[in-house]
Amino acid sequence: MLQQHPVGKRPSPVSVFVAVGGLYVGQSVIGGLTFLGLPAVLRTAGLPLDQIGLLYLVVLPWALKFLWSPYVERYRLPRLGKNRSRRIVAVGVSICASGLLILAYTGPSPVSVAIAVLFVVAMVTATVDIACDGFAVEALAVEHYGWGNAAQVGGSYLGSAIGAGLFxxxxxxxxxxxxxxxxxALLISLALPFIFGPAAKAKPETREQIPSIRHALKRPQVRTGLLVAAVYVAAQKWGLAMLGPFLIDYGFDLVTIGALNGMGSMIVGFGGAILGGALVRSFGSSRVLILSIATQTLLLCAFATFSLNRDIAHWMVMTVAIVSSSGVMSIGFVALYACFMGWSDPRQAGVDFTLFQCMDxxxxxxxxxxxxxxxxxFGYATSFLIAAGVSMLAAPIILLLMRRHVK
Known part of the structure; x- marks a missing residue:
């Protein structure tokens, strides 16, 4: 049985939602700018798709942050003393904002310079995320995890709306x-509720467990959860990796994509996060995950059709794009992240939750x-159809894993 912190030591749930929600928005501003906004800018400038795809190297720190998560968690949760989440976040956000200022003056191309700057920003953001997720899991009671996931996923879509839309x-x-x-400037503003909110009221504590990856991997929930995460992310994200360039090549301009992406993420994505929380509460995580994968498969087939028939109305193409990248994704990831929180040990939540995110x-x-x-x-149609095939295979695998192995 996992140990929870005494209720009296927990801050107000609302203050935690606001604090971590602001950080999730800020992280997703960077992510939306990197993976949705910048690819569209580069494609408008005429860069080839294979070079644009290199931007996904910036995901590497998020894939490998489990390597340094135990050290971050040991610093954040000393054997004796105050929780240091606030210090990690303040320093990290300042470095990220400085990185964006450098990028502002160096420009989006050559791509190699942009990747180098964004790689450093991603390293720091990933480290801040370890502290943020760990703080959220330990500060919230189990009954509030659903709303915590809504703040996380909803904040992510709001950030994506800014980074891929408003930007x-x-x-x-x-x-x-x-x-x-x-x-x-926005990054700094979004971090203020965390820096001056519940994280600033940490009290000295004595902790017995030393956070480690070995402790995490000993638990069957973590091992099987990693498999669930890998299969689910492949089903949901692979088909949308080239969505921005596809829309540019289909005839959309930057303003249209930005405006519609922004509105889609703010309204459809945020609304999907709230709906996802309600669906998980009513039907359970596994059913919501399967439903979202099945829907995404159909939408990927629609994208393949659009790529072969360029006379389809723009409003129809963009509607499917918003529903797919904002609505379906947000519903599914609320369910997945609710599982992540439930599978994480509160005594080293930053390590456990990070392992799941690294698989992502x-x-x-x-x-x-x-x-x-x-x-x-081979063209967009082949790319979308392969992704649809992956989604079809993912659904029964996830269902089997969730039913037999994850309790």
Whole structure:
């Protein structure tokens, strides 16, 4: 039985939702800018798809952060003393904002420079995320995990709306430098509720367990959960890796993509996160995961059809894109992240939760690099159909794992 912190030591759940939600928004601003906004900018400038696909190398820190998560967690949770989440977040966000300022002046190309800067930003953001997730799991009671997931996933979509939506609009109207500088200032603002909120009220504690990867991998929930995460992320994310370039090649301009992505993420994505929480509460995580995969399979087949029939109305293409990348994804990931929280040991939540997220990062990076190469050589239709096939195979595998191995 996992030990929970005494209820009296926990901060107000609402204050935790606001604090961690702000950090999740900030992290996703960077992610949306990197993986959705920047690819569209580069494609507009005429860069080939295989070079754009190299941006997914920036996922590498998120895939490997489990290597340093025990050290971050040991620093964050000393054997005797206060929780240091606040210090990690404050320093990390300052470095990330500085990285975006550098990128504002160096520009989006050459791609190698942008990747180098964003790689450093990703390293720091991934480290901050270890502290943020660990703090959320230990600060919230089990009955509040669902709302914690809603704050996480909803904040992620709001951040993506800004990074992939508002950012593109700002680039089109005010230029790269001004738009990227605005994103840096926004990161600082979003971190303030955490820095001056519940994390600032930490009390000294005595802790017996030393966080470690070995402790995590000894638990069957973690081992099987990693398999579930890998299969689910492949089913949901691989097909959407080239969505931004596809929309550009279909005839959409940056302003249209930015505006519709932004509205889609803010309304459909955030709404999907709330709906996902309700569905998980009513029907359970496994059923919601399977439902989202089945729906995504159909939508990927629709994208393959669009790529072969370029006379389909733009409003229909964009509607499917918003439903797929915002609605279905948000519902499914609320269910998946609820599982992550439940499978994590509160005494080293930063390590356990990080392992699950690293599997997400590894599979996402592989899919992004592969999708770019496949789309460049065989076309968008082949890329979407392969992703749909992966989704079809994923559903029964996840169902089997959830029923037999994860309790």
């Amino acid at each position: 593109l609009v700002l680039v089109d109207y005010f230029g790269w430098k001004n738009a990227t500088t605005a994103m840096a 990062g590894i599979v996402s990076m592989a899919g992004g690099l592969g999708a770019g190469a496949i789309a460049a050589r």
